[in-house]
Amino acid sequence: MVLKGFSKKSLFLWVLLVLFLVFFIKVGFSLTRGRYHDLLLACEVIPLLKLNFYEPVSLSRLLQTYRQTGNVPALLASLGDPYTRYLTPSEYNQLLDENKGIYGGVGLYLEYKNGQLIIFKPIKNSPAAQAGLLPGDRIIAIDRLPTDGMSKEKATAAILGPPGTNVVLTIQRGEGPLSTTKEIALTRVLIDPSIEWEIKWDREVGKIGWISLSQFTQETGADLKRALETFTREKVVGIILDLRYNPGGLLISAVEVASQFLPGSGGQPLVSLQYRNQSAETFTAFDNPHPSYPLVVLVNEWSASSSEIVAGALKDLRAGVLVGNTTFGKGLVQDVIPLRDGGALYLTVARYLTAGGDSIHNTGVHPDVRVTLPITPKPSKSENDLFFLRRVDQLQADTALQVLKQLIRARLKPAA
Structure with missing residues (x-):
């Protein structure tokens, strides 16, 4: 989004x-x-x-x-x-709450793909994550009401609610004969999907900053600024930015995030919107107070929209190395236009081009270093479970760390 x-x-x-x-x-x-x-x-x-x-x-x-x-x-x-749809007043208010960053729910990011309501990502330690829900799971019913033809906003509104209340999701996982369906009852809690960050010690290169962004909200830019200020005080030697499973969010938030990894690039074009009348609107980088760090950006097939804007900008401007899989490929921009009845029109108004002038719609942003598991003779049911996804995620994270260490060593190497 x-x-x-x-x-x-x-x-x-x-x-x-x-x-x-x-x-x-x-x-x-x-x-x-x-x-x-x-x-x-x-x-x-x-x-x-x-x-x-x-x-x-x-x-x-x-x-x-x-x-x-x-x-x-x-x-x-x-x-x-x-993506173009009408939001009822309750759906519109729910969207505004989500963009603020705090709400009551079970900790899921949702999107439509191939006409199905899918889980992009369960938020870490949320009721959804604790129940074992996985990226790619399909929600076919909410409180036994089928989701076929249900908008994402209506589905989100049905899942969210006051903390302490319950919701039943009917989950379908896998394809063909390996497909399974089950009902999962979840208790809603207060969700605060702010960024997650930590500093890890590596015995070879020293302190490394890890940042995971799960959504681009009104607070993401400010939260990132505080994290980077801490990294500066702690003298980290490099950063890994994890955009996997991030479905997107606010365009201005994406610009704020990308800008903070581009020292000295104030005024540099980051993304260009292309309207149907051939007019264009370009968003440029803000001035960045942070020092430059060796940077690796983790992406996968669930990194979408604003995530792709950030990944594309950092790749095109050679500010970081992308590691993982090709991203989702959502290159369209929506306005949310308030209406007189209290609802809103969620309207696709433009295509966007990355900092390098590329359209990524339906193609995605390609990583510099592609990371997948080795090909197995035949997919098995176990490959649809959490263990399989964790193997892929861990391999990507391990590869990102190795790439980052190479970047750090290259920067520390004295010039000839």
């Missing part, structure tokens, strides 16, 4: 609104059949789609589709974009 601000074009909106109302006066409302109950919402949403959707869409098509479907969610689904 990559979010940014929204600028209204009032005059054009009102013109489109008038045209829309005239259209419906002509065709009738069919209210007696229970359709068009969200007509006022449609009057607000359709001009926003016409003006801001990342691909060209005609007003006549939008009007005709709404006339045929009779509701806004179906209209949005007809665009074929899995």
Whole structure:
């Protein structure tokens, strides 16, 4: 998820609104059949789609589709974009709480992939992690309500709730004959997904800073700044930044994070948004008060969106070495536009290009050092469990450490 601000074009909106109302006066409302109950919402949403959707869409098509479907969610689904959707007031408020960084839940990051609601990552020590839920698990029901056709926001709202209350998730794991399904009851707790960091001692090179980012929230940049200040005081000799299983978050947070690993790069372009009218908006690095460190960035197939912006910037600007697997490949940007009913339109408005000018949508960011387990003769059921994932994660972490030590030694080596 990559979010940014929204600028209204009032005059054009009102013109489109008038045209829309005239259209419906002509065709009738069919209210007696229970359709068009969200007509006022449609009057607000359709001009926003016409003006801001990342691909060209005609007003006549939008009007005709709404006339045929009779509701806004179906209209949005007809665009074929899995990220564009309407958020109810409760879903919108929940999203705002998530972006602040603290909420009540079971400790899961969710995303849609291939039309399925999947777990990106269980937060360390959360109820979900303690219950053994894994990245890639599919949630097929929440409190026995099927998730088929359920938006990510609606699913998130159903899972979150007051600490101490329970939620039952129906989990499907594996493929084909190895697929298993089970119900897991979880008790909600207060979730604080701030960054995790620590300093580890390595007998060969000294102190190494490890940072794990699980999401890009309003507080991530400030939390990272405090961690890096501690690293400076403790005189670490290198840093490993772990972006694995990070589904993304706020665009500005990604810029803040990348900037702090780019000393002397204030004003350097980090990401460029490409709108459908060929206009572009470039976000540049902020001034960085931290010293330069040898840096390794861990990524995998669950690193998405804002994670890919950071990874792409650090790779393209040669600030760090990427280790792991190719990332998720989400190169689209969304606005969250508040609406008059208290809800919001979650709207894809642009594609983005990395600092090197590359589009990573559906292709991902490729690591400098690819790390996977050796090929086995035939996948077994055990390879879908936590033990298998831990083996992969550990191998990637071990490789990252070895690469970092090479970078540290190269920096310490006196010039010829």
